[in-house]
Amino acid sequence: xxxxxxxxxxxxxxxxxxxxxxxxxxxxQRLEYEAHLSxxxxxxxxxxxxxxxxxxxxxxxxxxxxxxxxxESAADHAGRFGDAGFDALLNRVxxxxxxxxxxxxxxxxxxxxxxSAATGATEPGGAAGTSATPAEARRTELxxxxxxxxxxxxxxxxxxxxxxxxxxxxxxxxxxxxxxxxITVAHTQHNNPPTAEQVVTERQMDQVIPSPITANFTLTxxxxxxxxxxxxxxxxxxxxxxxxxALWVVHTDGTQSMVAQxxxxxxxxxxxxGITSAPADKIRSVEIRSSxxxxxxxxxxx
Numbered sequence: 451x452x453x454x455x456x457x458x459x460x461x462x463x464x465x466x467x468x469x470x471x472x473x474x475x476x477x478x479q480r481l482e483y484e485a486h487l488s489x490x491x492x493x494x495x496x497x498x499x500x501x502x503x504x505x506x507x508x509x510x511x512x513x514x515x516x517x518x519x520x521x522e523s524a525a526d527h528a529g530r531f532g533d534a535g536f537d538a539l540l541n542r543v544x545x546x547x548x549x550x551x552x553x554x555x556x557x558x559x560x561x562x563x564x565x566s567a568a569t570g571a572t573e574p575g576g577a578a579g580t581s582a583t584p585a586e587a588r589r590t591e592l593x594x595x596x597x598x599x600x601x602x603x604x605x606x607x608x609x610x611x612x613x614x615x616x617x618x619x620x621x622x623x624x625x626x627x628x629x630x631x632x633i634t635v636a637h638t639q640h641n642n643p644p645t646a647e648q649v650v651t652e653r654q655m656d657q658v659i660p661s662p663i664t665a666n667f668t669l670t671x672x673x674x675x676x677x678x679x680x681x682x683x684x685x686x687x688x689x690x691x692x693x694x695x696a697l698w699v700v701h702t703d704g705t706q707s708m709v710a711q712x713x714x715x716x717x718x719x720x721x722x723x724g725i726t727s728a729p730a731d732k733i734r735s736v737e738i739r740s741s742x743x744x745x746x747x748x749x750x751x752x
Contacts, residue, residue, distance in 0.1 A: 467496040484727040655748040675727040687716035694741035
């Protein structure tokens, strides 16, 4: 393959960062993109930039989300979403977030300080006892990269704009439609032969933040990676709430990927599964996080 062919092939992934973060890639695409991420720093940086997007969108009421894509000026941004369009969307999301204080949080976390001060746990892949925030870690990685990567990152981010508009529509739909529990996400069919699948790990998850949530998971070795199956129980409560959760896999090299998302109410049990391209022996831990704040609530160490 010539250098020109390689550049063209890498460019094919330039618009995959936002669909990956929003869970819009199909199973085969997710595995392909995760393999690419292991070799491409600029794509990892692009994914890191967008990692908070699902939580931000989770704050938006349905009518506000619809207005983001129906408003004439926002629709104009959606057609060409460069930096200005990206920042405009985030500013509008944050403005909406400020008007709905504590929206989407569990009753016992509604007065927390947010993801950077809540748990005392280190960022996945970080050293024990360090206090670097995710943003600081990403900034350090960027500072170590060549300047040309920063420019490439800006180009990649501008190409993700249409997916941000689609995310607003998804948020609006989620606000308007009741979600059936239990939920099985990420995969309904698997191409791997059943004989090639083997459960290699089963763990009860430990609480990082005290909560009425308990969970366990299994890791199943596949020909092309590892399937994570999770069962999560929410204790009954006199106070009704809707909690948006996400299942994350942290690899031994410090990289991490979100493999499932769901919404739940008190007294419900959620089942979710997803696939990561990493083999089971390259998985360090499995985490349940709040999609709204990105705080880690439960963790199971492999």
